[in-house]
Amino acid sequence: xxxxxxxxxxxxxxxxxxxxxxxxxxxxHRAMYWYKQKAKKPPELMFVYSYEKLSINESxxxxxxxxxxxxxxxxxxxxxxQPEDSALYLCASSQxxxxxxxxxxxxxxxxxxxVT
Amino acid sequence: xxxxKQNSPSLSVxxxxxSILNCDYTNSMFDYFLWYKKYPAExxxxxxxxxxxxxxxxxxxxxxxxxxxxxxxxxxxxxxxPGDSAVYFCxxxxxxxxxxxxxxxxxxxxxxxx
Numbered sequence: 001x002x003x004x005x006x007x008x009x010x011x012x013x014x015x016x017x018x019x020x021x022x023x024x025x026x027x028x029h030r031a032m033y034w035y036k037q038k039a040k041k042p043p044e045l046m047f048v049y050s051y052e053k054l055s056i057n058e059s060x061x062x063x064x065x066x067x068x069x070x071x072x073x074x075x076x077x078x079x080x081x082q083p084e085d086s087a088l089y090l091c092a093s094s095q096x097x098x099x100x101x102x103x104x105x106x107x108x109x110x111x112x113x114x115v116t
Numbered sequence: 117x118x119x120x121k122q123n124s125p126s127l128s129v130x131x132x133x134x135s136i137l138n139c140d141y142t143n144s145m146f147d148y149f150l151w152y153k154k155y156p157a158e159x160x161x162x163x164x165x166x167x168x169x170x171x172x173x174x175x176x177x178x179x180x181x182x183x184x185x186x187x188x189x190x191x192x193x194x195x196x197x198p199g200d201s202a203v204y205f206c207x208x209x210x211x212x213x214x215x216x217x218x219x220x221x222x223x224x225x226x227x228x229x230x
Contacts (some may be wrong), residue, residue, distance in 0.1 A: 042222055043160065043218075043220050045219075048217065090159050090160070092159075094216055096216070104150065104162045104165060105162070105216065105218060106162060107159030108159050109157070110157075112157075
């Protein structure tokens, strides 16, 4: 089973709203990732969690707040977003993320976010 | 500065023929490379990977070739099937420097005609 699930599939929110994106995997992976993908562009890394600890933050604005409650779950809390934050938000997981071992990342289907 | 480039935004190929997708990189620290396939409204699906200690890796219809001196890799799909129509992303990581942080190319849209 190489499934990563994400909810919701679509989200429309206003600039003053607070919402959360959720990601779940049951593959025993110890690394989880958030990516942002704009139309006709490649995915861009936002955050990496390794063993439930934030290991990489790619200078993401504080209106995006990640959380890893346990090894299977990853949340992205959204607050005071801008219309330019509208994008597909992808979650991924891999067996590991640090060190020199290579791990394939498995992606979820994404949440299509529209900020109005 | 794009460290991973896919210079062909699109590719059209006849069913049964070979599809060749190309990818160039500039960062000499990259030592692990992956190809992903993406359908609309879905997340990228891992296809095949290659470590910098190899120059070829094969998995079924998919073969990835790596030319380190040219900083170039390619994905061959043979025979191409209509279900292969998708956007293909090349990705790279510098394992020794930054673990499994992936940098993606811009993607190549492949259309396989029946």
